[in-house]
Amino acid sequence: MAAEMVTGHHERALELLKADAQKILKLIEVQMGNLTMPQCPLYEEVLDTQMFGLSREIDFAVRLQLIDAEAGKELLGTLEKQLSALHEASMRK
Template sequence: MESISPEFALDLLMQDADRIKRLISNQKNSLCISQCKAFEEVVDTQMYGLSRQVAYAIRLGVVSNEDGNQLLSDVERDLNILYSEVYEKQTKNSENGKEV
């Protein structure tokens, strides 16, 4: 059996993290992010799955605890930024609609 390098394992996890970010980003212009509970559940499920993958990689010793936790923190931060941007845009649009 070939061994897996930490770099390769971390790269695979980063690809999954990027997929989650794209999922959110693709919905950015949609009201679905803030108003669709099903969409939130999909994101939560994806994040849970990623966290389990990271935990497994850490247990296998192919990713350090620090790298794994940093990856999850980075994804959560990026998702929060995306959610904030959508919320601010909707708030601005809502305010503009009231002024008219």
């Protein structure tokens, strides 16, 4: 049973991180879809806080050797690209 639990933890950790990343992506998409609306000034603060929270979870998972650093970097990198796309879109508006 224990061997499954070990890989279970690894898979579960990555699953949780991907789910948390997905929540942030949703926030970004909602904002992208509402660019014509008056921007909620706190929106960037909310996204930054969520990104900081996710980066701490990823760092923790890497330190626990539940995921490798590359996987963590990739997860954050994808979100950061979306964030800067959102930022540029809101500048062009």
